[in-house]
Amino acid sequence: MSFLQAVLLGILGGVGIWDSRVMGMFMIDRPLVLGPLVGLILGDIQTGIIMGASLELVMMGIVGIGSATPPDTVSGSILATAFAITSGLDISAAIALALPIATLGQIVGTLVRTFNGYFVHMADKAAEEGNYKGVEKALWGGAFLFFAAYFALVFSGAYLGSSVISAFVSKIPPQIIAGFKVASGMLPALGIAILMQLLTNKKNAAYFFVGWTLTALLGVSTVGAALIGTIIAYVLYQNYLNKPVAAFASDNTISDDLEGEL
Structure with missing residues (x-):
C-alpha cells in the first residue's frame, strides 16, 4: 500500500467518524458505504463491495445508546477491507478480524470522549461570557480531535500494518484460518440477532x-x-x-x- 493510499484511507476514517457528529446523517460510517470506497481507493471495488455488504450484516445492530460507546464500525470496516485487499487475506478471515479492530476503535473513542471534556468546559465558560465564537471553537476542537484520532488509527493501521498483517497471516496455521471462517459465518447471524433484539416485539x-x-x-x-x-x-x-x-x-x-x- 502506498503512502498516498494510506493517507486517503485515514481521511476516509476521519470523515466517517464525523458522520452524524458534524455533517449530519449521510450513512458514510456504515460498512456498506465504506467498503466500496476503500475498494475504490485500493483498486479492488469488487472485494470492497463484498466486504462492505458482509460487514454490514455483522455491524448493523451496533448502535450507540445514551453514553455507551459501541465498537467502532468505521475503523473496523476500513481496515478489515484494506487487509482483505492488500494482504490477500481471505474474506471470511478478514470479516472475523473486523470486530477486534472495531473494539480497538471503541477504546480510542472512549479516550477521545474523555479528552473532549476539556472542550465541554471551554464551551461552558464561553457561553457564560456570551462569547459565541468561543463556543464555536470548542465545538470544532472536539470535532477535530475525533478526526485526528481516527485518521491516525486508520492511517497507521493501513500503512504500517499491511506488511505486518501479511507476514502474520502467512504464519497462521490452517486450523486457525478455518476457525476464522466458521466464526465469520456466525457473525452475520449475530448482527441480525442484535438488531432483532432492538426491533422485535409481540x-x-x-x-x-x-x-x-x-x-x-x-x-x-x-x-x-x-x-x-x-x-x-x-x-x-x-x-x-x-x-x-x-x-x-x-x-x-x-x-x-x-x-x-x-
Whole structure:
C-alpha cells in the first residue's frame, strides 16, 4: 500500500467518524458505504463491495445508546477491507478480524470522549461570557480531535500494518484460518440477532417466522423473501392509511343515527 493510499484511507476514517457528529446523517460510517470506497481507493471495488455488504450484516445492530460507546464500525470496516485487499487475506478471515479492530476503535473513542471534556468546559465558560465564537471553537476542537484520532488509527493501521498483517497471516496455521471462517459465518447471524433484539416485539415477531418458513422450509430465495416482505409491508401500510377514514366514516354514521333518533 502506498503512502498516498494510506493517507486517503485515514481521511476516509476521519470523515466517517464525523458522520452524524458534524455533517449530519449521510450513512458514510456504515460498512456498506465504506467498503466500496476503500475498494475504490485500493483498486479492488469488487472485494470492497463484498466486504462492505458482509460487514454490514455483522455491524448493523451496533448502535450507540445514551453514553455507551459501541465498537467502532468505521475503523473496523476500513481496515478489515484494506487487509482483505492488500494482504490477500481471505474474506471470511478478514470479516472475523473486523470486530477486534472495531473494539480497538471503541477504546480510542472512549479516550477521545474523555479528552473532549476539556472542550465541554471551554464551551461552558464561553457561553457564560456570551462569547459565541468561543463556543464555536470548542465545538470544532472536539470535532477535530475525533478526526485526528481516527485518521491516525486508520492511517497507521493501513500503512504500517499491511506488511505486518501479511507476514502474520502467512504464519497462521490452517486450523486457525478455518476457525476464522466458521466464526465469520456466525457473525452475520449475530448482527441480525442484535438488531432483532432492538426491533422485535409481540406484534411483529410472527413475520420473522414467516420469513424463516419461506427460506428454510419452502426454499424461497432471499430476493423472493424480500419481495414477499415488501408486498406484506405495502398491504399493511395501505390498511393503516384506510383505518382513520373507516373510523371517521363510522363515527359519522353513529352521529347521523343519533340525530335521526333525536
